[in-house]
Amino acid sequence: MVHAAKASHIGGCLSMADILAVLYTRILRLDPAEPQSPGRDRFVLSKGHATAIMYATLAECGFFSLAELDTYCRDGSIFTGHVSHAVPGVEVSTGSLGHGLPIAIGMALAARSAGAGSRVFCLLSDGECDEGSNWEGILFAPHHKLSNLCVIVDFNKIQSFGTVAEVLNLDPFADKWKAFGWHVEEIDGHDVIALERALGAVPAPSGRPTVVIANTVKGKGVSFMENKLEWHYRSPSDELLAQALAEIGA
Amino acid sequence: MRTTFIESLSQAASENPDIWLLCGDLGYSVLEPFAAKFPDRFINVGVAEQNMAGMAAGIALSGKTVFIYSIGNFPTLRCLEQLRNDVCYHGADVKVVAVGAGYAYGSQGYTHHALEDAGIMSMLPGIEVFVPCDPMEVRAATRLIAGSGKPSYLRLSRQGEPNLGAVVTDPRKPRVLREGREVVILASGPIASRALEAAGELGGRGREVGVMSVSCLKPLDEAAIRDAVRDASLIVTLEEHILRGGLFSLVAVAYAGDAQRPPVAGIGIPEQGGKTSSAGSREALLDAAGLSVQAIVARIEQSLAKR
Numbered sequence: 001m002v003h004a005a006k007a008s009h010i011g012g013c014l015s016m017a018d019i020l021a022v023l024y025t026r027i028l029r030l031d032p033a034e035p036q037s038p039g040r041d042r043f044v045l046s047k048g049h050a051t052a053i054m055y056a057t058l059a060e061c062g063f064f065s066l067a068e069l070d071t072y073c074r075d076g077s078i079f080t081g082h083v084s085h086a087v088p089g090v091e092v093s094t095g096s097l098g099h100g101l102p103i104a105i106g107m108a109l110a111a112r113s114a115g116a117g118s119r120v121f122c123l124l125s126d127g128e129c130d131e132g133s134n135w136e137g138i139l140f141a142p143h144h145k146l147s148n149l150c151v152i153v154d155f156n157k158i159q160s161f162g163t164v165a166e167v168l169n170l171d172p173f174a175d176k177w178k179a180f181g182w183h184v185e186e187i188d189g190h191d192v193i194a195l196e197r198a199l200g201a202v203p204a205p206s207g208r209p210t211v212v213i214a215n216t217v218k219g220k221g222v223s224f225m226e227n228k229l230e231w232h233y234r235s236p237s238d239e240l241l242a243q244a245l246a247e248i249g250a
Numbered sequence: 251m252r253t254t255f256i257e258s259l260s261q262a263a264s265e266n267p268d269i270w271l272l273c274g275d276l277g278y279s280v281l282e283p284f285a286a287k288f289p290d291r292f293i294n295v296g297v298a299e300q301n302m303a304g305m306a307a308g309i310a311l312s313g314k315t316v317f318i319y320s321i322g323n324f325p326t327l328r329c330l331e332q333l334r335n336d337v338c339y340h341g342a343d344v345k346v347v348a349v350g351a352g353y354a355y356g357s358q359g360y361t362h363h364a365l366e367d368a369g370i371m372s373m374l375p376g377i378e379v380f381v382p383c384d385p386m387e388v389r390a391a392t393r394l395i396a397g398s399g400k401p402s403y404l405r406l407s408r409q410g411e412p413n414l415g416a417v418v419t420d421p422r423k424p425r426v427l428r429e430g431r432e433v434v435i436l437a438s439g440p441i442a443s444r445a446l447e448a449a450g451e452l453g454g455r456g457r458e459v460g461v462m463s464v465s466c467l468k469p470l471d472e473a474a475i476r477d478a479v480r481d482a483s484l485i486v487t488l489e490e491h492i493l494r495g496g497l498f499s500l501v502a503v504a505y506a507g508d509a510q511r512p513p514v515a516g517i518g519i520p521e522q523g524g525k526t527s528s529a530g531s532r533e534a535l536l537d538a539a540g541l542s543v544q545a546i547v548a549r550i551e552q553s554l555a556k557r
Contacts, residue, residue, distance in 0.1 A: 013378045014293065038313070045505035056529060063555070085340060091306075091311070092307075093335065093339060094329055094335075095335075098337055099306070099331075099332065099336055100299070101302055101336060102300065102302075102303070102304025102305050102307075102308065102332070102336075103304045103305070103307050103311070103336055104308060105301070105304070105305050105308060106304065106305035106306060106308020106309040106310075106311075106312070106316075107308040107309070107311065107312055108308075109305065109308070109309055110308065110309045110312030110313070110314055113290065113313065114312070132300070133300035133301060133304065133332075136296075136298035136300055136301035137301045137304070137305075138298065139296070139298070140295060140298065140301055140305075144293075153470070163282065246432060
């Protein structure tokens with residue numbers, strides 16, 4: 001998709017691929033035949049630029065056909081470069097960073113009020129943890145004991161213009177969440193068993209909201225993309241695409 | 251106005267269990283009756299307007315009608331992108347309610363003066379914008395937006411504003427406060443009381459001056475206004491807001507293409523970038539900004555003399 005559309009953000013797609021795979025095959029209670037079912041779990045993609053992997057996941061899950069992905073970023077397509085709620089299965093449109101968590105908090109409050117047992121999962125990038133709006137939400141959720149809320153941080157350590165450590169260091173990251181009152185799980189974000197265990201434990205027995213800090217690798221699985229900032233922007237040539245597909249065994 | 255708003259909202263919430271109210275740690279001595287009656291549907295989110303607006307969208311997208319409440323610029327400009335993306339782009343059923351329109355917070359100073367909010371809110375896609383002039387219009391607008399299913403902005407002044415006219419039949423339609431067809435003053439907000447005083451004074455000088463409250467800035471009922479000004483030799487707009495983006499801009503744009511139309515004289519608060527604001531009551535600040543009754547009368551007479 002990224003190659004065909006000459007689009008970008010493939011590095012941040014690959015870093016979260018395993019997270020989405022576990023969420024959509026093992027965790028989320030969703031019915032592609034009834035995507036608006038009131039009692040469903042919600043998934044809010046706050047790093048709204050990572051659309052190729054999001055749309056591909058939804059297609060694989062049956063929300064629409066794989067063939068529709070060919071229109072990605074093309075004229076007239078619903079499949080925009082930043083995630084769109086025009087796409088079946090997408091809860092909200094994001095793209096400006098720092099918006100997803102407050103929306104997810106609202107959904108978690110409404111779900112708790114409805115008493116249907118729905119859970120809300122929200123995926124943040126590490127770079128967007130620079131946004132003050134996220135910290136407003138991070139303060140709010142434990143105060144209101146939103147145990148049905150789970151944040152996942154795709155902690156690939158590279159943001160738009162440098163490494164997280166260089167641009168605006170988040171360390172000690174887990175300690176910050178703990179100090180705000182969250183139940184914190186730090187895991188290897190490419191270990192599907194660890195992901196399933198951490199995400200499957202929501203709501204946490206402590207009554208706290210959960211954050212899963214998923215340590216990931218930007219460009220995971222493709223040797224020439226791994227940990228390379230430039231793959232936030234580039235789309236692969238024909239040759240590089242062939243190599244990438246061979247490496248990930250697609 | 252604040253009290254009328256919360257009474258009207260509480261009544262609507264009694265009838266509709268899906269109405270929620272969020273506030274950004276403001277509303278002391280105003281919101282308590284709602285909070286006491288509906289504790290499960292009231293949240294003080296803290297001093298965090300971006301989170302409040304995003305949360306409101308999330309709750310609304312789960313099937314609720316959500317009001318968010320704070321002072322002037324805080325639930326509007328502070329979280330503008332959340333209102334644009336999370337609320338309006340999704341058509342979420344969120345109502346933004348701001349108190350302290352214009353100079354209502356008087357001596358509190360510039361940060362608490364809401365001078366650009368109505369124009370900025372009007373630019374958001376799919377939103378309805380209400381600037382009521384008196385408690386009767388507040389009641390009607392609150393009832394309407396509570397059931398409209400659309401994003402809305404309700405701009406309130408503070409307290410003690412008198413009723414200026416007869417019963418409101420449709421909050422989306424301009425309301426005649428005083429008959430008169432030679433000059434028609436279109437006013438939005440409680441500044442309409444000064445329009446009535448000016449009209450009375452001009453009436454004493456032999457002018458036939460009508461006053462209409464245009465409480466719904468978006469959608470602007472162009473047909474109703476066009477009908478009201480059909481015989482006018484001058485249209486005047488009066489607002490407690492800068493002219494750019496407010497009532498004057500909306501009216502001027504609406505009639506710009508008409509070949510035959512009276513001129514539109516806009517009276518509002520001057521833009522004062524880079525200049526410090528002085529202390530003063532709302533009344534004193536309005537007078538200093540050129541919105542005293544005498545200044546309004548003089549401006550109208552000047553505009554008529556030019557014709």
